[in-house]
Amino acid sequence: MTRKHIIIAAIVAGSLIAGCRHEAAAPVPVVKDAGHTFSVRGSVREMTIMPETVEFPEHAGKQEFTAYCGICHSLRYISMQPAFPRKTWEAEVEKMVVKYGAPIDSVNGRKIVDYLVAVKGNGS
Amino acid sequence: MKYIFYLLISGLGLHLAACKDVAPAPAASAAELVRYPEKKEMILLTDRPPQLETPLHIFRQDITPNEYFFVRWHLSQLVTRIDIDTFRLYVNGAVAKPLALSMEDLRTKFPQDSMIALAICSGNSRGTFNPKVPGSQWANGAMGNAKWKGVKMKYLLEAAGVQKNAVDVTYQGMDKGALPGVPAFIKSLDVAHSMDGEVMIAYEMNGQPIPMLNGYPLKLVVPGWYATYWVGALYSINVLPEKFHGFWMDKAYKVADNKAMSETPTMLSTATVPLTKINLYSIFVLPDATDQVTAGNACNVEGLVFNDGSGIGKVELSADGGKTWQAATLNPVIDKYSWRRWKYAWTPGKSGSYDLCVRATDAAGNVQPEKQWNRSGYARSFIEHLQVNVN
Numbered sequence: 433m434t435r436k437h438i439i440i441a442a443i444v445a446g447s448l449i450a451g452c453r454h455e456a457a458a459p460v461p462v463v464k465d466a467g468h469t470f471s472v473r474g475s476v477r478e479m480t481i482m483p484e485t486v487e488f489p490e491h492a493g494k495q496e497f498t499a500y501c502g503i504c505h506s507l508r509y510i511s512m513q514p515a516f517p518r519k520t521w522e523a524e525v526e527k528m529v530v531k532y533g534a535p536i537d538s539v540n541g542r543k544i545v546d547y548l549v550a551v552k553g554n555g556s
Numbered sequence: 557m558k559y560i561f562y563l564l565i566s567g568l569g570l571h572l573a574a575c576k577d578v579a580p581a582p583a584a585s586a587a588e589l590v591r592y593p594e595k596k597e598m599i600l601l602t603d604r605p606p607q608l609e610t611p612l613h614i615f616r617q618d619i620t621p622n623e624y625f626f627v628r629w630h631l632s633q634l635v636t637r638i639d640i641d642t643f644r645l646y647v648n649g650a651v652a653k654p655l656a657l658s659m660e661d662l663r664t665k666f667p668q669d670s671m672i673a674l675a676i677c678s679g680n681s682r683g684t685f686n687p688k689v690p691g692s693q694w695a696n697g698a699m700g701n702a703k704w705k706g707v708k709m710k711y712l713l714e715a716a717g718v719q720k721n722a723v724d725v726t727y728q729g730m731d732k733g734a735l736p737g738v739p740a741f742i743k744s745l746d747v748a749h750s751m752d753g754e755v756m757i758a759y760e761m762n763g764q765p766i767p768m769l770n771g772y773p774l775k776l777v778v779p780g781w782y783a784t785y786w787v788g789a790l791y792s793i794n795v796l797p798e799k800f801h802g803f804w805m806d807k808a809y810k811v812a813d814n815k816a817m818s819e820t821p822t823m824l825s826t827a828t829v830p831l832t833k834i835n836l837y838s839i840f841v842l843p844d845a846t847d848q849v850t851a852g853n854a855c856n857v858e859g860l861v862f863n864d865g866s867g868i869g870k871v872e873l874s875a876d877g878g879k880t881w882q883a884a885t886l887n888p889v890i891d892k893y894s895w896r897r898w899k900y901a902w903t904p905g906k907s908g909s910y911d912l913c914v915r916a917t918d919a920a921g922n923v924q925p926e927k928q929w930n931r932s933g934y935a936r937s938f939i940e941h942l943q944v945n946v947n
């Protein structure tokens with residue numbers, strides 16, 4: 433082992449000890465790297481942002497939810513939300529149609545609301 | 557390098573296994589750290605458009621480094637390529653002489669100014685509202701304190717020659733929605749505010765070009781106002797002879813029309829007004845979850861306090877859930893529109909669970925409220941509590 437490896441092993445061991453000492457310690461964060469890029473070439477600055485995919489449960493309406501909601505924003509907008517009552521999800525879908533011009537008709541809108549209630553509903 | 561990566565991952569795996577009695581966090585609050593262009597480890601809220609939160613430990617520093625500064629966009633089509641040699645900032649509308657300014661023009665043809673100012677998202681701390689409200693579930697990390705350098709709007713508008721009938725000034729970024737029906741991101745300030753000698757077009761943040769994710773090459777700085785007005789990737793300024801009625805002014809970012817910006821879920825306010833000035837708020841930065849606090853020993857309790865720049869009167873700390881309060885020490889003012897640090901040396905007498913609270917009073921004597929709620933989770937001002945276990 434090189435000196436660098438020894439230092440890293442020590443850091444890992446240290447984090448094991450330090451991390452378990454307190455019951456209140458937060459879950460260990462894992463740093464994800466989706467392969468985004470950034471460059472400066474002369475007068476040009478450029479970046480690429482790769483998608484951070486998220487898995488959603490299988491349930492009726494998933495196809496409509498994925499296809500329509502994913503047009504304007506990633507589905508993480510939904511995975512990060514707490515559970516809400518049906519009326520909140522109805523208001524959210526209506527907001528997307530009325531205020532942001534989402535091309536969702538009433539049939540698909542109902543399917544999307546049902547899906548949101550199924551995966552992020554709070555039972556009320 | 558790969559080897560090091562695997563070693564770290566396996567170390568983390570061991571760590572998880574060793575601590576597996578810790579219940580997994582619910583999906584909505586599990587912090588995922590990511591590295592985005594020009595950024596270090598940030599908390600991922602969303603990726604398209606990107607919304608990234610600053611980890612709390614960064615707030616131990618008075619200035620938030622660019623690579624940790626929070627990211628928040630509304631529209632998914634960001635500008636991902638800028639040639640600064642061909643970029644122009646346009647000033648049009650009710651002016652005597654429309655302008656098309658290069659970065660070189662901005663740096664050489666106008667007086668240069670700088671200030672340290674707090675940028676804070678209107679929805680900062682939304683995740684702490686009870687009952688929960690839809691929207692990005694930020695903790696306290698949708699804010700940052702930076703040194704902004706650029707040109708005061710006053711000088712640009714003087715150079716353009718604002719016509720006598722001018723009323724409003726609109727500010728538009730280069731980002732676009734995915735569909736034509738999505739309203740363009742345009743904010744407005746009235747002419748008097750735009751010319752108040754404080755509103756600034758920044759081309760530099762902490763001595764560096766503004767990161768692309770924070771609005772390179774130009775960002776509007778509206779000191780003392782919520783960051784929804786701090787339009788990033790700014791390229792178009794339009795002077796209007798009438799009041800502006802765009803979506804992002806008339807429909808979005810509205811709050812209950814009362815001083816506390818508060819309402820209840822069963823009694824929603826019918827009168828709403830655009831959110832403007834930063835509300836009085838104070839937060840804890842230390843101790844954090846991994847700090848050991850022991851009875852009989854001084855614990856460094858520390859945090860930040862801020863409002864719209866009108867000044868902070870005092871900060872007080874309670875270790876008994878708000879029954880009794882003691883004065884904390886305020887660090888010197890950093891800059892008029894900067895946040896300010898407070899400190900308190902706390903020596904808990906015995907072990908147990910403590911409910912710490914921090915509350916600020918502004919220079920005019922207004923105190924943070926115990927309770928506040930609004931449907932959009934905007935402008936948090938209610939008192940923060942921190943549960944601390946003392947060994």
